[in-house]
Amino acid sequence: xxxxxxxxxxxxxxxxxxxxxxxxxxxxxxxxxxxxxxxxxxxxxxxxxxxxxxxxxxxxxxxxxxxxxxxxxxxxxxxxxxxxxxxxxxxxxxxxxxxxxxxxxxxxxxxxxxxxxxxxxxxxxxxxxxxxxxxxxxxxxxxxxxxxxxxxxxxxxxxxxxxxxxxxxxxxxxxxxxxxxxxxxxxxxxxxxxxxxxxxxxxxxxxxxxxxxxxxxxxxxxxxxxxxxxxxxxxxxxxxxxxxxxxxxxxxxxxxxxxxxx
Numbered sequence: 001x002x003x004x005x006x007x008x009x010x011x012x013x014x015x016x017x018x019x020x021x022x023x024x025x026x027x028x029x030x031x032x033x034x035x036x037x038x039x040x041x042x043x044x045x046x047x048x049x050x051x052x053x054x055x056x057x058x059x060x061x062x063x064x065x066x067x068x069x070x071x072x073x074x075x076x077x078x079x080x081x082x083x084x085x086x087x088x089x090x091x092x093x094x095x096x097x098x099x100x101x102x103x104x105x106x107x108x109x110x111x112x113x114x115x116x117x118x119x120x121x122x123x124x125x126x127x128x129x130x131x132x133x134x135x136x137x138x139x140x141x142x143x144x145x146x147x148x149x150x151x152x153x154x155x156x157x158x159x160x161x162x163x164x165x166x167x168x169x170x171x172x173x174x175x176x177x178x179x180x181x182x183x184x185x186x187x188x189x190x191x192x193x194x195x196x197x198x199x200x201x202x203x204x205x206x207x208x209x210x211x212x213x214x215x216x217x218x219x220x221x222x223x224x225x226x227x228x229x230x231x232x233x234x235x236x237x238x239x240x241x242x243x244x245x246x247x248x249x250x251x252x253x254x255x256x257x258x259x260x261x262x
Contacts, residue, residue, distance in 0.1 A: 080143065080147035081141075081143035082143075087209060090195075090196075090198055091195055116129050177215040177262050180261065183259055187254065189254050190255050192243070193256075197210075200241075214261050217258055217259045218262075222250075222253045222256070225253040226249065
């Protein structure tokens, strides 16, 4: 220690004096401090994932058969929620699910640094971000489960045989006519059906997520169909089936009652 330092030192005080030392403000440089931590965490995850993949081989299924009309294709499980999400945008609304919603989501992610500028990382201090994350996780899990259950239902339905069977929760059997031409397409119920119900029952009434409805007029009248549509039925049809008014419901059941394909 220099002579000048020894003169300035107060007896009993530390030998080194911090003259201009600043208090830590809780922040750190993005590069290299924060970025290095992210690289280390990413490298550890990728290493663990590679080890898991090497030790858990994926077994291939059977060879694809183009002539198998009962096969129902499905994406990998981690895309189930997107696959299910697209089912809620049938017909002319498909562009919303494939273009508009993804673009809006990407823009929101891009502007997150400006939308949420709080320094605190506690969820209770960031209600908007925390709520959005909880909703996203919940919807992803729910959509994934829905896609899996509906796929199992479709597979079980395609495996059945016979010419007449109960149609996925309907209280009466539905025939499988050889004629597939839709009847009375000028009725208003046809337009309502194509815009609302076709996402589940198909634009051609051959079914999909929901049961087949070809020939439904041979088994039920409009008065019999009306309470079924209003109440819905298990496993997947909600009350009213997405129709927004009693007028639309009546129009749809009136049109369905005329579908008497043979």
